Amino acid sequence: MAEVKKPVQFTETILRDAHQSVIATRMSTEQMLPIIDKMDKVGYRSVECWGGATFDACLRFLKEDPWERLRKLRAGFKNTKLQMLFRGQNILGYSHYSDDVVEYFVQKSISNGMDVIRIFDCLNDLRNLQTAVDATNKFKVQEGHGEAQVALCYTLGDAYTMDYWRNIARQIEEMGADSICIKDMAGLLVPYEAEKLVKALKEGTKLPIQLHTHYTSGVAAMTYLKAVEAGCDVIDTAMSPLSMGTSQPATEVMAKTFEGTPYDPGYDQNLLAEIADYFKPMREEWIKSGRYSTKVMGVNINTLRYQVPGGMLSNLVSQLAEMHQEDKFDAVLEEVPRVRKDFGEPPLVTPSSQIVGTQAVLNVVLGERYKQFTKESRDLLAGKYGQTVKPMNPEVQKKALGDVKPITHRPADDLPPSLDKFNEECKQYKRQDEDVLSYALFPKVATEFFEYRESQENGVDNTIADKADKVYPV
Ligand code: CO
Numbered sequence: 507m508a509e510v511k512k513p514v515q516f517t518e519t520i521l522r523d524a525h526q527s528v529i530a531t532r533m534s535t536e537q538m539l540p541i542i543d544k545m546d547k548v549g550y551r552s553v554e555c556w557g558g559a560t561f562d563a564c565l566r567f568l569k570e571d572p573w574e575r576l577r578k579l580r581a582g583f584k585n586t587k588l589q590m591l592f593r594g595q596n597i598l599g600y601s602h603y604s605d606d607v608v609e610y611f612v613q614k615s616i617s618n619g620m621d622v623i624r625i626f627d628c629l630n631d632l633r634n635l636q637t638a639v640d641a642t643n644k645f646k647v648q649e650g651h652g653e654a655q656v657a658l659c660y661t662l663g664d665a666y667t668m669d670y671w672r673n674i675a676r677q678i679e680e681m682g683a684d685s686i687c688i689k690d691m692a693g694l695l696v697p698y699e700a701e702k703l704v705k706a707l708k709e710g711t712k713l714p715i716q717l718h719t720h721y722t723s724g725v726a727a728m729t730y731l732k733a734v735e736a737g738c739d740v741i742d743t744a745m746s747p748l749s750m751g752t753s754q755p756a757t758e759v760m761a762k763t764f765e766g767t768p769y770d771p772g773y774d775q776n777l778l779a780e781i782a783d784y785f786k787p788m789r790e791e792w793i794k795s796g797r798y799s800t801k802v803m804g805v806n807i808n809t810l811r812y813q814v815p816g817g818m819l820s821n822l823v824s825q826l827a828e829m830h831q832e833d834k835f836d837a838v839l840e841e842v843p844r845v846r847k848d849f850g851e852p853p854l855v856t857p858s859s860q861i862v863g864t865q866a867v868l869n870v871v872l873g874e875r876y877k878q879f880t881k882e883s884r885d886l887l888a889g890k891y892g893q894t895v896k897p898m899n900p901e902v903q904k905k906a907l908g909d910v911k912p913i914t915h916r917p918a919d920d921l922p923p924s925l926d927k928f929n930e931e932c933k934q935y936k937r938q939d940e941d942v943l944s945y946a947l948f949p950k951v952a953t954e955f956f957e958y959r960e961s962q963e964n965g966v967d968n969t970i971a972d973k974a975d976k977v978y979p980v
Contacts, residue, residue, distance in 0.1 A: 514769045515551035515740045516761070517589060517716065519754050520785065521579070522554040524744035527720065527753040528802045529792050531563035535575045541784045542582035548773055548781070550586050551740050552622050555579050556615075557590030561598045562948055565955040573618055573940040580619025587621035587653075594627035594634040595918045599947045600857060604921040605637045607928070607946050612641035614940050616652045626657035626689055628858050631892030632677055633916040643682055655716065657687040660695050660703075661853035662813050663846070665895040668706040675710030685714040685740075690729075691855050692815030693722035697732040704736035716740035720752055722816050724805035727755040727763070734769050745778070747785035751803040752816070758782065812839055818859040825867050834870050841866040841875075848902045849886055850894025861886050879906045889913040932956070 525533040538555075545553060556576050564572040579588060595602045597611050615623065623642050627634040639654045646652030656678045658671070678686050686707065688695070695703065700717070707715050717733045717740070719726045730741045742754050749756035761773045792798035806816045822839075826832050845866045852858040861882045869875045885891060887903045889912040903912060913920070925942065932945035935956035944952040 509768045511768050511770075513771050514734045514738070514764055516757060516771055516773070517718075517740055517742045518545065518548070518550045518553045518745065518757060519742050520745045520748050520757075522556060522558055522560055522589075522591065523718075523742070524748040524753045526559045526563075528748055528751060529797050531559045532567060532792075532797060533788075534568050535564075535570055535578055537788060539578060539582060541781060542579065544777060544781050544784070546583050546586050548586075548777060549771070552587040552589040553579075553583060554589040554591065554624075554742070556588065556620065557592055557598055557624075559598075561944075562951065565944060565948060566951045569955065569958055571955070571959070572944065573614070573938065576615070576618045576620065587651075588619060589622035589624060589655075590615060590620050591657075592623050592625045592638055594625055594638060597947060602634075602918045602921060603946065604924045605918060606923040606925045607943070608637045608918075609641040609644075610925055611943050612638055613645050614943060616642070616645040616649045618940070621651050622653045622655055622685075624655045624657050624687055624689075626659060626687075627892065628659060628855050629852050629892045629894055630658055630674065631894075631916075632656075632674070632681060634892050634918070636681060636916075637918070639682055653684045654682065655685045655687055656681070656683040657689040657718070659853035659855045660688050660690040660692075660719075661855070662694055663851045665851045668702060670895070671703055672706045672710035675707045675713070679711040679713050683713065685716060686711060687716040687718055690717070690719040692817075693720045693724075693726060693809055694813060694815075695719055695729050696725050696810070697728040700729045700738075701732040701736040704733045704738045708737050714739040716742070718742040719754070721750045721755055722752050722806050723809040724807065725810075727760065730755060730760060731763065734764070745785055746782050747789040752806075753802075812842075814839075814842060815854055815859055818854060818863050821860065822863050822867065825864065826871075829867075829871060831871050834867075837870045838866050841870050845869065847896075848899040849883075850898040851896045852886075852894050857882065858886070858891070876902055876905050887912065890917050892917055935960070 521533065521538055525531055561572045564570040564575060592598070595608060597603055597608060612623065623638065625635050625638045635656055639656065642652055642654035658674060675686055688703065704715060715738050717730065717738050719729055734741065741760060743749070743757040743760050744754040746756040746758055758775065758778045761771055761778065762775065764770050789798065808819055809816045812819065823835065826834055826838065842862060846852065846854070846862050849862060854862065861880070864880055865883045868878050868880070872878060884906050887898055887906045888910065928946040929942050932942055935941060935953065941956065
């Protein structure tokens with residue numbers, strides 16, 4: 507009997523996560539457009555090309571309208587689904603937004619051509635994802651395309667048993683998601699754990715399972731191999747010129763790996779080579795200019811040694827260096843898991859990784875645990891980021907909050923609708939409906955971009971004009 511074919515599908519990340527991971531999100535729309543015709547012919551499950559840091563980087567550094575980028579990519583990709591990364595109730599920012607803003611952002615993303623919306627929360631608190639998932643499902647029907655993918659932040663710790671993953675997969679299916687992604691931002695998922703994890707998820711849900719990891723710790727391609735053998739449906743890869751290191755495994759390599767097996771995606775290696783050739787000179791330029799640094803290439807084994815993300819480790823090193831307390835590094839590393847336990851054992855991902863890391867530094871450097879709290883630590887302990895997987899240490903909570911009771915409801919329940927307010931604040935700049943969303947997420951950066959755009963239109967550089975008597979929203 508012939509083997510049953512079960513081709514694994516690929517999400518290509520070179521237009522989003524790969525360049526975010528290795529060249530600080532600096533690929534411009536102009537650099538993307540000439541190659542998308544060829545990329546469209548590969549047969550990818552989707553191309554991740556928007557969201558994450560691309561939105562901010564467009565406005566701030568590239569002086570591009572991110573919505574315009576989305577429309578141009580949509581026009582170019584005629585057969586391939588577009589995908590974006592969406593930080594739950596934070597959208598693409600760092601604080602919680604009211605539901606009307608979240609819903610409107612989803613609506614405009616889909617109506618401008620987005621298909622797969624990958625939604626995650628730094629605490630894996632599903633309540634922080636529900637509004638975005640519901641909105642995706644609503645506009646999916648209205649626009650005839652769209653998909654709600656819930657991404658779980660992968661992390662290690664006592665709370666994160668196979669039962670935890672199995673149960674949360676079931677809850678995600680119940681909340682109305684179309685697919686599930688395991689998002690291993692730090693490269694902590696090792697091959698044989700991946701095999702167990704995918705099997706556990708498959709027991710919990712019938713939804714397609716996608717795996718997203720980074721090559722930071724050097725195991726990513728092996729992790730994909732074991733995951734696919736265990737039934738993983740989709741993997742995230744990047745074309746070779748921006749692959750490996752802190753980015754994803756290379757698309758060509760993974761496609762070749764599965765060639766001639768039941769998992770063969772059937773991609774044309776010659777076509778992939780042509781696409782790689784397009785990006786190679788850019789890679790050389792970025793290396794020459796220093797934008798693409800050896801720091802993000804190669805293997806950082808400390809990630810696996812300490813079970814904390816590489817970015818968090820380097821933050822700890824620089825925080826201690828600033829205080830001339832470099833000799834405390836080992837003590838801080840030992841304090842990190844203790845603080846994390848006190849804080850309910852959250853995944854270590856932005857922003858929880860910074861909150862836990864900074865608190866651990868304070869606890870060690872001040873010579874007394876919890877002598878001082880950062881504002882972010884207080885907020886986390888007060889439930890303002892959401893619910894953690896384990897209960898927090900009540901003594902630490904009491905010390906941080908005094909008589910203030912932590913909230914147990916969804917944090918965004920406290921936020922009144924705010925879209926009208928944002929519309930009012932930015933109306934003098936508006937050229938399109940979507941501008942209010944750029945403004946809501948990044949008020950200062952968007953305003954500067956709007957002024958730049960005006961100066962391009964009328965040939966006058968308002969950005970250097972006297973602003974003293976103008977009214978500016980803050
Ligand atoms: Co990533």
